[in-house]
Amino acid sequence: MTEAPVDEVFAALEDRYGEPRTGSEDPFRVLVATVLSHRTDDDVTFPAADRLFDAYGDVQALAEADPEDVAELIEPVGFYNRKGEAVVRVANRLIEEHDGEVPAEREALLELPWVGPKTANCVLVYAFGEPMVAVDTHVHRIANLLGWVDTDEPEATEPALEALLDEAQRLAVNEYLVRFGREICRPRGPLCGDCPIEAMCPASEDKEPEGVGEVEGRTMLGRIADGR
Ligand code: SF4
Numbered sequence: 001m002t003e004a005p006v007d008e009v010f011a012a013l014e015d016r017y018g019e020p021r022t023g024s025e026d027p028f029r030v031l032v033a034t035v036l037s038h039r040t041d042d043d044v045t046f047p048a049a050d051r052l053f054d055a056y057g058d059v060q061a062l063a064e065a066d067p068e069d070v071a072e073l074i075e076p077v078g079f080y081n082r083k084g085e086a087v088v089r090v091a092n093r094l095i096e097e098h099d100g101e102v103p104a105e106r107e108a109l110l111e112l113p114w115v116g117p118k119t120a121n122c123v124l125v126y127a128f129g130e131p132m133v134a135v136d137t138h139v140h141r142i143a144n145l146l147g148w149v150d151t152d153e154p155e156a157t158e159p160a161l162e163a164l165l166d167e168a169q170r171l172a173v174n175e176y177l178v179r180f181g182r183e184i185c186r187p188r189g190p191l192c193g194d195c196p197i198e199a200m201c202p203a204s205e206d207k208e209p210e211g212v213g214e215v216e217g218r219t220m221l222g223r224i225a226d227g228r
Contacts, residue, residue, distance in 0.1 A: 002147060003146065003147035003148060004146040004147060004148070004201055004202060006164065006165065009197050010176070012197050012200075013172070013176040013177075013180060013197075016180075017176055020171055020172040021175060022125050022172070023127070023128060023171075024126075025127050027104075027127035028058065028059055028094075028102055029053060030102075030122055030127045031090065031112075031115070031119065031127075032049070032053075032062070032087050033045065033049040034119040034123070035083060035086060035090065035114045036048055036074060036077050038079070038083070038119075039078040042182070044076060044077055048075075048076075048077045048080075049074075051073050052087070055073055056070070059091050059094050059095060059100045060095070060100065062088060062090075063088065063092045063094075065088055067084045067088045068084065070084035070085075070088055071083070071084030071085070072084075082114075083114065086113045086114040089113045090112050090113055090114070090115070093113070102123060104128045106121070106124060106132070109123055109124070117158060118134055118136055118154065121134035121135075121158070121174075122174065125171055126174075129171065131167035131168075132162075132170060133157075133162045133165065133170050133174070134173075136154070136174065136178060137154070138181030138182065139154070139157065139161075139177045139181075140157045141181065141187060142177045142180065145202075146200075146201065146202065149161060149164070161173060192204050
């Protein structure tokens, strides 16, 4: 399969979405919201994260929370009971081991409950501006669709993209492909007729556009940062 040209795709996505919002988010909110998002759709994660941060807005408040109250608040996110426990444990670990701060080192992040490579890299990209590849379902799917990688699992996509992309592209790839995957290159019904990279896309001939609708375009993390 012909690969879509990486630099041209990023240029087109930058035209559409502007500079990526990296290195500017609150580390604690990025960390907790990304834990909540695990195996949960954005339209469930967003309101749950809003409810959680309204009730427990900082590390100390969440550390003192009753996990059952947190679970009740975040339901119906997937695994809400376990995630309720997990985020309270995360807050306590941050206080006990990191003076209440989110660490900026990948290894330290990976030692926290429910924090895997995607969550760690999201924190490093969005909160600390480190050029890590944060691979969620959209990034994995679209990177394969564009022929940039040939992988079955997101765990394999991460190093493959890391080898392919330069630092600026690594910083932008999560935000751009998440937004693009939600708005245009949707898993069901991609809007190829409205796609800014249709001419470069190896899959475009196989896709039929479906009706155009208003779709929320910001990333989860950007939305949380905006307080909405
Ligand atoms: S042309 Fe269609 S399949 Fe290709 S990237 Fe655009 S929306 Fe996705």
